[in-house]
Amino acid sequence: MHTTALAVFCVFFLLVTVAGFWAARWRRPAAGIASLEEWGLAGRSFGTWITWFLIGGDLYTAYTVIAVPGALYGAGAMGFFAVPYAIIAYPYMMVVLPRLWRVCHRHGYVTFADFVSGRYGNRWLTVAIALTGVLALMPYIALQLVGMKVVIQSMGLQGEWPLAVAFIILAAYTYSSGLRAPAVIAIVKDLMLYIMVLAALIIIPIQLGGYSHVFSLANQALATHQPPATIYLKPGQFLGYSTLAIGSALALMLYPHTATAVLSAKSANVVRRNAAMLPAYSFLLGLIALLGYLALAAGIETTNTSSAVPLLFLKSFPEWFAGFCLAAVAIGALVPAAIMSIAASNLFTRNLYGEFAGRKMQPHEESAMAKIVSLVVKFGALAFVLWLPTPYAINMQLLGGIWMCQLVPTIVFGVFTRWFHPWALLAGWAAGMASGTAMAASLSLKSSVYPLHLPAWLGGTWAMYAAVPALLLNLALSAVLTLLFRALKLNSDSDCTDASAYVG
Numbered sequence: 001m002h003t004t005a006l007a008v009f010c011v012f013f014l015l016v017t018v019a020g021f022w023a024a025r026w027r028r029p030a031a032g033i034a035s036l037e038e039w040g041l042a043g044r045s046f047g048t049w050i051t052w053f054l055i056g057g058d059l060y061t062a063y064t065v066i067a068v069p070g071a072l073y074g075a076g077a078m079g080f081f082a083v084p085y086a087i088i089a090y091p092y093m094m095v096v097l098p099r100l101w102r103v104c105h106r107h108g109y110v111t112f113a114d115f116v117s118g119r120y121g122n123r124w125l126t127v128a129i130a131l132t133g134v135l136a137l138m139p140y141i142a143l144q145l146v147g148m149k150v151v152i153q154s155m156g157l158q159g160e161w162p163l164a165v166a167f168i169i170l171a172a173y174t175y176s177s178g179l180r181a182p183a184v185i186a187i188v189k190d191l192m193l194y195i196m197v198l199a200a201l202i203i204i205p206i207q208l209g210g211y212s213h214v215f216s217l218a219n220q221a222l223a224t225h226q227p228p229a230t231i232y233l234k235p236g237q238f239l240g241y242s243t244l245a246i247g248s249a250l251a252l253m254l255y256p257h258t259a260t261a262v263l264s265a266k267s268a269n270v271v272r273r274n275a276a277m278l279p280a281y282s283f284l285l286g287l288i289a290l291l292g293y294l295a296l297a298a299g300i301e302t303t304n305t306s307s308a309v310p311l312l313f314l315k316s317f318p319e320w321f322a323g324f325c326l327a328a329v330a331i332g333a334l335v336p337a338a339i340m341s342i343a344a345s346n347l348f349t350r351n352l353y354g355e356f357a358g359r360k361m362q363p364h365e366e367s368a369m370a371k372i373v374s375l376v377v378k379f380g381a382l383a384f385v386l387w388l389p390t391p392y393a394i395n396m397q398l399l400g401g402i403w404m405c406q407l408v409p410t411i412v413f414g415v416f417t418r419w420f421h422p423w424a425l426l427a428g429w430a431a432g433m434a435s436g437t438a439m440a441a442s443l444s445l446k447s448s449v450y451p452l453h454l455p456a457w458l459g460g461t462w463a464m465y466a467a468v469p470a471l472l473l474n475l476a477l478s479a480v481l482t483l484l485f486r487a488l489k490l491n492s493d494s495d496c497t498d499a500s501a502y503v504g
Contacts, residue, residue, distance in 0.1 A: 023185075054339075066150060078237055087282050105268075106498055107497060122422035122426070189332050257340040421490070
């Protein structure tokens with residue numbers, strides 16, 4: 001039991017708990033948090049800096065701090081794909097999301113599925129988009145719990161009750177404060193995270209004899225792994241690496257929790273400024289990834305790559321500072337888990353239940369339902385982690401990115417053109433979902449890099465991220481069926497969005 005580290009951890013956890021409950025009073029309107037827009041989007045009131053902390057806290061999660069270094073610890077350079085994909089994501093964000101924000105703000109849309117409903121007027125396409133988002137979020141929330149569980153166990157606290165208590169507290173202040181709670185906590189979390197990473201990357205390399213020695217020791221350690229790995233990419237990994245980066249970037253900005261954070265901004269210019277400023281987090285991510293090599297160089301030995309970073313902190317730092325670092329990682333689980341549960345409840349309330357309710361729900365009814373659903377989502381994720389093996393959550397998360405990529409034709413293309421027929425988009429979505437899931441399942445969900453076998457004249461076998469060929473199939477089928485349906489003069493439903501919202 002690391003008593004000092006645990007005590008420091010508890011102090012900071014108590015701090016963010018108080019902040020979470022206090023957030024219910026922060027920027028609270030006179031009418032209270034009695035609508036889905038107030039509870040689930042904080043009244044679309046966040047300026048540049050709050051949005052920056054919120055999106056950063058949303059995208060750079062506890063599992064990012066645990067899994068990205070863990071990937072380098074276990075597989076070497078291939079794990080660095082997370083850095084270029086974050087770099088690719090922000091120009092894409094600059095082009096797509098301000099326009100989406102304008103349309104959603106103009107029409108009072110709370111989710112991207114709301115946008116799909118207005119743009120295409122097709123109930124089943126809307127349900128498909130919403131269901132994809134909810135399915136992709138569940139294992140993602142569970143992974144935040146996995147990160148927190150690893151941190152708690154590294155301090156010697158065994159059993160499932162500490163994780164359950166932490167999540168009950170999270171559920172309570174999210175219920176009362178909505179999106180305001182993770183927004184406040186994100187500020188604390190990100191400041192702690194920067195201190196943690198900068199300290200680790202200055203102090204630990206000094207202890208180990210400098211970065212040259214660190215890379216040398218890491219390369220030697222990776223050579224003993226099964227299969228052997230290196231700190232350099234092998235030629236056969238180039239395509240898998242690049243398609244992982246591109247596909248993950250496409251998926252990242254379509255996740256419901258990203259949509260929730262973006263739509264909480266008070267203007268399209270706030271979204272643009274964040275697209276320009278968020279690459280600072282990409283720099284941080286590159287530094288975080290190096291922790292995996294530091295763990296190898298420090299002689300950390302574990303079969304669970306997720307525990308490499310916590311063990312590194314406990315070995316390299318005084319216990320009080322190790323407790324601070326582990327608290328930063330655990331708090332990093334609270335922010336995205338809260339936003340993800342809010343995003344899932346928004347989707348269920350508006351686009352699953354709401355599509356079949358038979359009447360338009362009143363604002364206070366939507367808010368009340370979303371609060372209840374957010375609790376169900378959180379406790380569902382908690383049950384997932386407590387009663388199923390951890391690899392299940394990790395493997396299911398591999399599918400999440402593949403699934404979210406299949407929303408590109410409907411949402412990203414839909415922001416710029418109404419050319420695609422909604423029924424063609426639905427067929428393309430189904431084909432992409434089925435093929436992507438089948439490719440991942442054929443690998444027993446242990447990898448998302450699929451060896452695509454093509455004729456010799458097309459290059460033979462191409463090992464690439466399964467989301468990419470699935471998306472290409474999705475796009476091709478959507479385009480062909482659109483041409484067919486238009487030739488048959490099949491009704492394409494109505495576009496209820498304001499054309500002027502797409503300009504500017």
